[in-house]
Amino acid sequence: MKNLVFFTLLLSSFWIYSQKKTLQAQQISQGISIDGKLDEPAWETATVASDFIMFEPDNGKPIPDTKKTEIKVLYNNDALYIGAIMHDDEPNKILKEISQRDDFGTADLFGVFINGFNDGQQNFEFFVSAADVQADCIMTDANGEDYSWDAIWISKAVLTDKGWVVEMKIPYAALRFSEGKKQTWGINFFREIKRERKKYTWTIINTKIGTFTQQNGNLEGIENIKPPTRLFFMPYASYYLNAAGNQQTYGTMKGGMDIKYGINDAFTLDAILVPDFGQAKYDDQILNLGPFEQQFNENRAFFTEGTDLFNKGELFYSRRIGGKPTIEPDLEDNEKIIEDPQNVNLINALKISGRTKKGLGIGILNAVTEKTFATIKDTLTGETRRVIAEPLMNYNVLVLDQRFRKNSSVTFINTNVTRNGHFRDSNVSALVWDLNTKANTYNLSGNFKYSTVHDTEDKNGIYANIGFAETSGNYRYSIGSDFVSKDYDPNDLGINFYTNYYNFFGNANYRILNPTKLFNAFKVNLNTYTEFNKDSGKIQESNIAVNTNVTTIKNNYYGFGISLYPFESYDYYEPRATNRYVALPRRFESWASVSTNYNYKFALDFNPTIAIMDEPGRINYGFDIGPRYRFSDKLLLNYTFSFLRRNNNKGYIDSFDQDNNQDTPKDIVFANRTVITYSNTLGGKYALNSTMTINLAVRQYWSFAENKEILQLESNGTLTTYPEYTKNKNSSFYSWNADLSYSWWFAPGSQLSVLYRNNASNFERVIDKDYGSNVTNLLNNEALKHIFSVSVKYFIDYNAVKNRLKNGV
Known part of the structure; x- marks a missing residue:
C-alpha cells in the first residue's frame, strides 16, 4: 500500500510539473509608478504566478516555502508591467554586489523571458539584480544568450525585511510580436539565489531535454492593444582631446544620431548616421x-545589438566593415608609403529585422564605407602621390529564416560586397537547416554555402556540412562531416581560414542531471576528429580527446582534458x-582548469x-x-x-x-x-x-x-x-x-x-x-x-x- 501511495504521489508530481503553465495578464488604465513598492490597486487584484521549480542544480525540485516567489503581470497600450516578490527567510544574507549593466556580479537575480511569437525559438530576457542593476539579452538554443543586445526599459529593485521586490516596465518597443487582437505569448520567470547558487523557474525547464526556449509557459489575456508609434532618436555629441609624443595636442568634436523605427509590431529599422x-x-x-589574420571581437554597439538573424550560417564578420584597407599599393624601387590608413571610415549603416506571424524572419543589413587613399613618396624626387587603398564600398546582408513546429528552422542567407570601379566584388549564399524531432530528442543540422568572387580571375567555391545528434538524456552523442572546396572564399564580409579539405567528427558525452553527494554538475566528453586534404588525401589533423568538467557541492569548478594526435599530419597552410x-x-596535449566560488x-x-x-x-x-x-x-x-x-x-x-x-x-x-x-x-x-x-x-x-x-x-x-x-x-x-x-x-x-x-x-x-x-x-x-x-x-x-x-x- 505504501508503495502504491508513493508511486501515485510521484506520478502526480511529475504530471503537475511537466504541464505548461498559463498566467493571465490584467489590463489596466491607471498609471503605474516603477518604484518597487507594488502599492497600486491593480497589483492587488492581478493573478499570481508561483510554485517555482529548481532549474539548477537539482532540476525539478520545488522551491522551499521560505523562498516563495510571487509574480504578477499587468499591461496597457504602452507596455507590459511585471511585479515580483521574492521571499527570503534570511534577508540580511541576500548578495547584492553593484555591477555594470549586463554584468550580474555576485548578486541575487530576477528575470522574465518573453517570446511574443510563442514559437519556442527565441526569448527576449530581462533581468534585475538585488542591487538594482539591469541586464538584458536575446536567447536562442543555437547561439545561447547574446548580451550585446540592449533594450530601453525601466525597473526598480527594493530590499525589504522579508526579501526583495522588483517592479518592471517593458515597453512593447523592446519586444517583437505578431499583429492580432488576442495575444498568447510564451513566458517564463527566473530567480537565482546567489549565496546558494540555486536557480529556479516558474515553468520547469527539464534539463533532460536539450532545449531552453521551448519550455516556456503561456501568457494570456493581452487583447486589443494599440501600441503607439515606435520611433526613437538617439543623438550624440563627443569631444576628443588627443596627444602623442612630440605631436601637437588637438581636439575634435563629433556629433550624429541613431534612429530606431518600428515599421510595425514585428519589424524594426535601425539606422546610424555619422557614426x-x-x-x-x-x-x-x-x-x-x-x-x-588575427580575428577580433566586435566592440561597436550597432554591429552587436540584435544581430542574431545576421549571424545565421556564420557568414557575417562585421569587423570587415570599416576595417583595414585591402588594396596593397604597387611601389617602385624608390618609393615608400608615408600615410597608410589603418581603418576605413563608415559613412552610414542600417538594418531591418523582424518576423511575420507565420514565423518568417527577415533581416536586411546595409553599410557604406568611404573612398580611402594612401600617400606614397618618391625618395629621390620628394614628390608624393595618392593611390586608392579602398574604393567606395557597399556591404549587404539578406537573411530569410523560416521557423516551424516551434523547434526547427530553415534559413537562406546572402552576403554581397561591391567595390566601386574595377575592383574585387564578391557574393556568398547559404542554405542552413536546424531540424529537431517533436520531442526534442534528435537533431539534424547542416548547411550548404556557395561563394563567388569577381576579380582578375573569377572563382567559385562551396562549403557543405551535415550533422546528426541525440540531444536529450544523460547520454548524448553527435556525428558529422564538412566538405570545403579549394576556392571557397567568404572573406570579403565573412572570415574563413581553412579550405580544400573534408573531415569527419564525433562526440559522445555523459552528464548528471541532478546533484550527487560530491557534485552539483558533472560531465565527461569523448571527441574524435579527422581531417584530410582534398587533393592529396593526406591527413591534415587527427585527434582523440577526453575531457571532464565538474562543479562541486561547494560550487568550485574543476576541469581536465587530454588530447592525443596519434599520426603524423601535414600542414598545407603554414608554408x-x-x-x-x-x-x-x-x-x-593536456590542460586543467580551476575556478573557485565567486x-x-x-x-x-x-x-x-x-x-x-x-x-x-x-x-x-x-x-x-x-x-x-x-x-x-x-x-x-x-x-x-x-x-x-x-x-x-x-x-x-x-x-x-x-x-x-x-x-x-x-x-x-x-x-x-x-x-x-x-x-x-x-x-x-x-x-x-x-x-x-x-x-x-x-x-x-x-x-x-x-x-x-x-x-x-x-x-x-x-x-x-x-x-x-x-x-x-x-x-x-x-x-x-x-x-x-x-x-x-x-x-x-x-x-x-x-x-x-x-x-x-x-x-x-x-x-x-x-x-x-x-x-x-x-x-x-x-x-x-x-x-x-x-x-x-x-x-x-x-x-x-x-x-x-x-x-x-
Whole structure:
C-alpha cells in the first residue's frame, strides 16, 4: 500500500510539473509608478504566478516555502508591467554586489523571458539584480544568450525585511510580436539565489531535454492593444582631446544620431548616421606568427545589438566593415608609403529585422564605407602621390529564416560586397537547416554555402556540412562531416581560414542531471576528429580527446582534458604556398582548469597547459593565473598573469623565387625558434550606485620569437638546415593599453561617458630580454598616445515628446 501511495504521489508530481503553465495578464488604465513598492490597486487584484521549480542544480525540485516567489503581470497600450516578490527567510544574507549593466556580479537575480511569437525559438530576457542593476539579452538554443543586445526599459529593485521586490516596465518597443487582437505569448520567470547558487523557474525547464526556449509557459489575456508609434532618436555629441609624443595636442568634436523605427509590431529599422566609435574597446593585439589574420571581437554597439538573424550560417564578420584597407599599393624601387590608413571610415549603416506571424524572419543589413587613399613618396624626387587603398564600398546582408513546429528552422542567407570601379566584388549564399524531432530528442543540422568572387580571375567555391545528434538524456552523442572546396572564399564580409579539405567528427558525452553527494554538475566528453586534404588525401589533423568538467557541492569548478594526435599530419597552410606542406609530428596535449566560488570575497582562476611533440626538445607549456578580490559590494579588482613558452617551435619566416624564375618552386624558409609570451591584465570596478560606475582596464603584452636555426622546407614536407640564409627574422612585439572610464546612465537609454585612454605598441627585429626596460621604454616612447574623451547620448521617445507638446508641458 505504501508503495502504491508513493508511486501515485510521484506520478502526480511529475504530471503537475511537466504541464505548461498559463498566467493571465490584467489590463489596466491607471498609471503605474516603477518604484518597487507594488502599492497600486491593480497589483492587488492581478493573478499570481508561483510554485517555482529548481532549474539548477537539482532540476525539478520545488522551491522551499521560505523562498516563495510571487509574480504578477499587468499591461496597457504602452507596455507590459511585471511585479515580483521574492521571499527570503534570511534577508540580511541576500548578495547584492553593484555591477555594470549586463554584468550580474555576485548578486541575487530576477528575470522574465518573453517570446511574443510563442514559437519556442527565441526569448527576449530581462533581468534585475538585488542591487538594482539591469541586464538584458536575446536567447536562442543555437547561439545561447547574446548580451550585446540592449533594450530601453525601466525597473526598480527594493530590499525589504522579508526579501526583495522588483517592479518592471517593458515597453512593447523592446519586444517583437505578431499583429492580432488576442495575444498568447510564451513566458517564463527566473530567480537565482546567489549565496546558494540555486536557480529556479516558474515553468520547469527539464534539463533532460536539450532545449531552453521551448519550455516556456503561456501568457494570456493581452487583447486589443494599440501600441503607439515606435520611433526613437538617439543623438550624440563627443569631444576628443588627443596627444602623442612630440605631436601637437588637438581636439575634435563629433556629433550624429541613431534612429530606431518600428515599421510595425514585428519589424524594426535601425539606422546610424555619422557614426562615432571612438570609445569602443581597444583590440587585444598579439604577435601573430601564423598564416592567418588575427580575428577580433566586435566592440561597436550597432554591429552587436540584435544581430542574431545576421549571424545565421556564420557568414557575417562585421569587423570587415570599416576595417583595414585591402588594396596593397604597387611601389617602385624608390618609393615608400608615408600615410597608410589603418581603418576605413563608415559613412552610414542600417538594418531591418523582424518576423511575420507565420514565423518568417527577415533581416536586411546595409553599410557604406568611404573612398580611402594612401600617400606614397618618391625618395629621390620628394614628390608624393595618392593611390586608392579602398574604393567606395557597399556591404549587404539578406537573411530569410523560416521557423516551424516551434523547434526547427530553415534559413537562406546572402552576403554581397561591391567595390566601386574595377575592383574585387564578391557574393556568398547559404542554405542552413536546424531540424529537431517533436520531442526534442534528435537533431539534424547542416548547411550548404556557395561563394563567388569577381576579380582578375573569377572563382567559385562551396562549403557543405551535415550533422546528426541525440540531444536529450544523460547520454548524448553527435556525428558529422564538412566538405570545403579549394576556392571557397567568404572573406570579403565573412572570415574563413581553412579550405580544400573534408573531415569527419564525433562526440559522445555523459552528464548528471541532478546533484550527487560530491557534485552539483558533472560531465565527461569523448571527441574524435579527422581531417584530410582534398587533393592529396593526406591527413591534415587527427585527434582523440577526453575531457571532464565538474562543479562541486561547494560550487568550485574543476576541469581536465587530454588530447592525443596519434599520426603524423601535414600542414598545407603554414608554408604560404600552393601545394606545399610541412610535416607535423605526433603529439600529446593536456590542460586543467580551476575556478573557485565567486561568492567568496577572494576567488582564483588557474589554467595550466602542456603539449609534448614526438620530436626531441619540442614542447609547449604555460599557464594563466587570475586572483580576484571583492572588497565590498561596490569595489572589485581582478588580475591575470599569462605565460606561454614554445621550445623548438618550427614556423615560416620567409620565401623567395629561385633566380627570380616564376616557373620553379619557391624556396620556403622556416626557423627553429623559441617563442615566449607574457601578458598582464588588471581590471577594476567601483560602483557609486546602480547607474554610475568607474572602470579600469589595463593590458601589458610582450611576445618574442628568437630563431635558433634556419631551415629549408623540402618538397616532401621535411625541414633541413639552411645556413645560406642570413637575414634577421627574429620578432618582438609589445603593447600597452589602459582605459579609465566613468559611465552614468542618467536616464533610460541615455548615457554620459568620460574616458581617459593611453596606448602604444612596437614591433622590432632586435630582442631585448630585459622585461622591465621593455615596459619602461614602451611607456616612455613617443608613440604612446593619450586620448581624453567625453560622450553624451540621449534617448528621445517620439511619443513622449508628442504627448508633452500636446499637453503643453
